[in-house]
Amino acid sequence: MPVHVSLHDVSPAFEPEVERMLELCHARGSRPALLVVPDYHGRAPLGDAPAFVDRLRALAASGHEILLHGFFHRAEASDPSGAATRFFRQRVVSAGEAEFASLPAEEAARRLDDGARVLAECGLSPSGFVPPAWSMGPGVLELLGERGYRYTEDHLFVYDPASRRRRPSVVLNFASRSPGRLFSTVAYCRVAKYARVALPARVALHPGDMRFKLLVDEARDLVGWASGDLAPTGAALL
Numbered sequence: 205m206p207v208h209v210s211l212h213d214v215s216p217a218f219e220p221e222v223e224r225m226l227e228l229c230h231a232r233g234s235r236p237a238l239l240v241v242p243d244y245h246g247r248a249p250l251g252d253a254p255a256f257v258d259r260l261r262a263l264a265a266s267g268h269e270i271l272l273h274g275f276f277h278r279a280e281a282s283d284p285s286g287a288a289t290r291f292f293r294q295r296v297v298s299a300g301e302a303e304f305a306s307l308p309a310e311e312a313a314r315r316l317d318d319g320a321r322v323l324a325e326c327g328l329s330p331s332g333f334v335p336p337a338w339s340m341g342p343g344v345l346e347l348l349g350e351r352g353y354r355y356t357e358d359h360l361f362v363y364d365p366a367s368r369r370r371r372p373s374v375v376l377n378f379a380s381r382s383p384g385r386l387f388s389t390v391a392y393c394r395v396a397k398y399a400r401v402a403l404p405a406r407v408a409l410h411p412g413d414m415r416f417k418l419l420v421d422e423a424r425d426l427v428g429w430a431s432g433d434l435a436p437t438g439a440a441l442l
């Protein structure tokens with residue numbers, strides 16, 4: 205089954221890490237999708253980083269898929285309707301990064317449109333949307349379909365929001381935020397990659413991975429493993 209490789213959290217905030225991930229992928233013949241965050245944590249607006257944007261445009265021109273990845277990539281600290289499940293989702297599962305997990309519909313729509321506008325102003329045209337922390341609240345899929353998006357994904361599935369199709373897909377990524385989870389996710393990835401026999405797979409690299417030699421080595425192995433059958437776009441997994 206094909207494997208889609210993507211670089212998460214592509215932002216001027218992580219410029220050196222993004223370059224390291226690109227180098228690692230290019231050395232193995234992969235042109236990964238770039239998951240671009242318009243204004244990471246409200247402190248790295250794309251518009252303030254023209255050289256980085258030029259780099260992204262050149263990468264897009266050389267065949268790298270561009271996907272919109274949230275707007276701020278951060279869930280609000282105070283959630284006015286904060287139910288226990290939301291608290292769990294945002295604080296525990298994603299460490300507060302699950303921006304689209306529980307936004308009111310109008311706010312989700314506004315951020316999707318703002319994100320698309322920022323990317324367009326940068327000369328980038330996204331072919332899909334990936335919610336931060338792979339977490340989409342109710343209604344987000346419909347909003348994407350209404351906007352003509354043909355690709356999105358969460359932990360378990362890849363979707364074509366416009367035609368409302370979805371397909372199960374295994375995702376391979378490392379948790380670099382906590383040492384305990386780091387080792388368990390490395391072990392998980394070593395085993396889960398065998399699911400590729402039955403399911404299309406996604407390899408997701410994060411800037412934080414580049415801070416650990418173990419994860420750099422594992423990432424190199426995973427991209428090498430994927431390189432026999434690389435999906436050119438996320439939508440190709442459908």
Ligand SMILES: [Zn+2]
Pocket residue numbers: 212213273277336337
């Ligand atoms: Zn992310």
